[in-house]
Amino acid sequence: MGPDRIGADWQPSARELERRGVRRRQRVRSTSISAGLVVLVLVAVALVVSGSPGWPRVRETFFSWQDAKAVFPAIRDGFWINVKLFMICEVAILVLGLAVALARTARSPWLAPLRVAAVVYTDLFRGIPTILLILMLGFGVPALQLQGLPTDPLAWAGVALVLSYGAYVAEVFRAGIDSIHPSQVSSAVALGLSRPQALRFVVVPQATRRVVPPLLNDFVSLQKDTALVSVVGVFDAVFAARDYGLYNFNYTPFVVVACFFIVLTVPLARFTDWLGRRWMERERAGQL
Amino acid sequence: MTALLKVSGVRKTYGERVVLADIDLEVEPHDVICLIGSSGSGKSTLLRCLDLLEDVDDGVIEFEGREVSDPRIDKRAVQRRIGMVFQAYNLFPHLTVLDNVTLAPRRAHGVPRAEAEREAQALLARFGLADHASKHPDRLSGGQQQRVALVRALATRPALLLLDEITAALDPELVGDVLTVVRELAREGTTMVLATHEMTFAREVATRVCFLDDGRILESGPPDQLFTNPREERTRQFLRRVLP
Numbered sequence: 001m002g003p004d005r006i007g008a009d010w011q012p013s014a015r016e017l018e019r020r021g022v023r024r025r026q027r028v029r030s031t032s033i034s035a036g037l038v039v040l041v042l043v044a045v046a047l048v049v050s051g052s053p054g055w056p057r058v059r060e061t062f063f064s065w066q067d068a069k070a071v072f073p074a075i076r077d078g079f080w081i082n083v084k085l086f087m088i089c090e091v092a093i094l095v096l097g098l099a100v101a102l103a104r105t106a107r108s109p110w111l112a113p114l115r116v117a118a119v120v121y122t123d124l125f126r127g128i129p130t131i132l133l134i135l136m137l138g139f140g141v142p143a144l145q146l147q148g149l150p151t152d153p154l155a156w157a158g159v160a161l162v163l164s165y166g167a168y169v170a171e172v173f174r175a176g177i178d179s180i181h182p183s184q185v186s187s188a189v190a191l192g193l194s195r196p197q198a199l200r201f202v203v204v205p206q207a208t209r210r211v212v213p214p215l216l217n218d219f220v221s222l223q224k225d226t227a228l229v230s231v232v233g234v235f236d237a238v239f240a241a242r243d244y245g246l247y248n249f250n251y252t253p254f255v256v257v258a259c260f261f262i263v264l265t266v267p268l269a270r271f272t273d274w275l276g277r278r279w280m281e282r283e284r285a286g287q288l
Numbered sequence: 289m290t291a292l293l294k295v296s297g298v299r300k301t302y303g304e305r306v307v308l309a310d311i312d313l314e315v316e317p318h319d320v321i322c323l324i325g326s327s328g329s330g331k332s333t334l335l336r337c338l339d340l341l342e343d344v345d346d347g348v349i350e351f352e353g354r355e356v357s358d359p360r361i362d363k364r365a366v367q368r369r370i371g372m373v374f375q376a377y378n379l380f381p382h383l384t385v386l387d388n389v390t391l392a393p394r395r396a397h398g399v400p401r402a403e404a405e406r407e408a409q410a411l412l413a414r415f416g417l418a419d420h421a422s423k424h425p426d427r428l429s430g431g432q433q434q435r436v437a438l439v440r441a442l443a444t445r446p447a448l449l450l451l452d453e454i455t456a457a458l459d460p461e462l463v464g465d466v467l468t469v470v471r472e473l474a475r476e477g478t479t480m481v482l483a484t485h486e487m488t489f490a491r492e493v494a495t496r497v498c499f500l501d502d503g504r505i506l507e508s509g510p511p512d513q514l515f516t517n518p519r520e521e522r523t524r525q526f527l528r529r530v531l532p
Contacts, residue, residue: 010306013297016346022359 067252071244075253078240079260082226085158085236086264089226090219092162097169102199104174118170125167131228133160138232157229165222172214176207209279216272220265227261290353292317292448292479293338298347298357300333300503307333308503311347315448318477322490322511325500326526331483332375334500335450338481339372352447368396371441372450375457377433379425379440385412386421389440397444404443411439415469431462438469449473451482487530491515499523 012020049055103111103118125133137160142151150156180203188198230239237260241253293315300308308330315321323331336342338349340356340363349357356366379388389408393399399407412418415435425433434454441449451470455463467489474480474493484490490497491511498508499518507520515531518524 010299010309013346015348019357019359026359 062251062255064250064252067244067248067250068256071241071253071256074240074244075237075256075260078235079237079257081154081229081234081236082223083264085154085161085226085229086223089158089161089165089222093165093169093222094215096162096166098173098204100166100170101173101177102204104170105177105199107195122167122170125163126171128164130161130164130225131231133164134228134232136160138229138234153232154229154234157232157234161222161225161228165218165225168218169215172211172218173207175214176211177203179210180206209276212272212276216269219268223265223268224261227257291315291350292319292352293481294348294350295338296348298334298337298349299345300330300337300342301345306503308337308344311505313498313505313508315479315481317479319479319495320474320493321481322494322497323481323483323500324485324487324490324497324526329500330503331500332452335372335452335481335483338448339370339450340366341372364396368392368444369446370448370450371444371446373434373437373441373452373454375453377425377430377437377457379433379437381424381426384422384424385417385428385436388425388436389443392440392444408439408443411442412436415439416465429462430458431465434458434462434466435469438466442473447479449478449480449482451480451484453483453485455484455486485530487515487527488532499526501526 100118100121103114104122106115134157137156138153141149141156142153145151177199184202184206185195185198188202189195193201227236227238230236230242233239237257241257244253245251291314293313295311295313298308298311299306311330311334313321323334325331333342337344343359344357347357348355351366352369354361356363379385380391383391386405386408389412390399390401390404393404393407394401409418409421412421415438417432417435417439420428420432420436425436428436434457438451438454454470455466458466463486467486470480470482471489471493494511496508497511497514498505499514499520499522500506501522507514507518507523509519514523515527518527
């Protein structure tokens with residue numbers, strides 16, 4: 001009996017080998033079905049699209065290789081602005097959103113004004129269309145010519161994005177915090193932690209994990225909405241594409257910009273999937 | 289009589305760790321099998337394998353005369369015939385007690401709502417839970433929650449009931465309530481396999497007791513024999529530690 005503990009001298013039985021064969025065949029079968037179906041659908045779609053009467057004109061206007069090549073450098077340079085804007089705003093939004101969510105959950109009477117401010121902030125900024133906010137801040141504030149404030153429309157467009165998305169993200173965080181069972185706070189308090197400590201070390205870490213998918217959703221949305229800065233005259237990827245498109249009567253640049261945005265968002269989605277899976281594996285190892 | 293459940297040579301590993309090895313077990317209708325042994329000896333894993341919540345790595349499990357460890361089998365059909373109660377109750381907190389109990393009959397067995405609710409009410413009443421049908425599980429005490437979990441498992445009239453240390457999370461005062469229910473089920477002839485730390489209870493209700501040690505059934509027999517005159521030294525050690 002003994003040596004089997006480490007599994008060294010164990011040999012799978014004939015039945016188990018047969019079972020493994022069945023499982024392998026089931027796997028192969030489902031993989032080939034899915035692969036076959038995907039190829040079939042893609043071919044069908046390609047045939048239908050390329051066979052339709054308007055296709056040559058569509059290809060010329062939206063998928064012209066020369067135009068794509070010609071506009072590429074301008075879009076790439078413009079897109080760098082979108083990426084920078086997104087990176088800076090994302091960090092600011094996370095901080096602001098979490099701060100507002102925490103302010104809303106605060107219990108102390110001394111913090112009541114903060115709580116009210118947080119409620120008013122979310123109600124207000126979730127209600128204003130983002131493009132309106134960008135126009136207001138991007139054109140309006142530099143026009144005030146106040147001393148010490150930046151006059152760059154890009155900076156103010158960034159502030160508008162942070163304010164707008166901060167309100168959304170705050171609500172996402174609040175939902176996450178509310179979803180943590182009160183017994184978690186009780187056990188933290190029972191260990192002698194203060195309420196803020198309980199939030200900091202017990203509730204917020206768990207809440208954050210739960211809200212990663214909706215947060216990602218908001219950030220993909222933010223990545224796309226960085227395109228809105230073009231309305232205040234910032235020469236970003238969309239502005240560059242529009243510039244070229246209107247001059248040459250060709251819409252290929254828009255497709256190129258779309259590809260840029262897709263390439264940016266997909267890795268983020270895969271990264272979050274991977275992160276979520278890792279957390280799950282670590283915390284629920286073979287349990288319940 | 290043919291065995292309801294027949295386990296032979298079952299093995300289960302998590303990575304390098306062997307958690308079950310060479311498990312043989314036969315359960316006849318109306319048997320009450322008690323699995324005893326220290327934490328980590330594989331009791332829960334065995335029950336999870338029996339309910340097909342885990343795939344075994346070797347060996348054969350037969351239930352109602354069919355091999356259910358075959359990957360081609362419809363697991364749900366088997367699970368519909370087996371009831372399981374967990375240590376941590378695992379009630380659905382977003383449903384009322386009544387909805388917890390009627391969920392499986394209505395959705396997995398296609399019982400009409402009115403009939404499912406009538407039967408659920410009757411079962412709840414039998415176990416002293418009639419007043420709690422419209423409450424949500426978090427409003428109940430641990431003992432009440434565990435009794436609801438038992439009712440939930442019974443509502444589908446399973447051929448076999450698996451109980452995984454169902455009193456381990458309860459305080460001693462409430463343990464009695466739950467054990468009374470199990471005792472009654474045993475008297476009615478419900479076929480059960482249960483992992484437990486309640487030795488006195490095991491001795492009273494079991495038709496057979498299995499002592500698990502390090503993933504193996506080291507010894508099994510009728511409770512009187514196993515508790516008074518165990519064959520293995522390891523069993524003796526364990527019983528000395530846990531018996532009052």
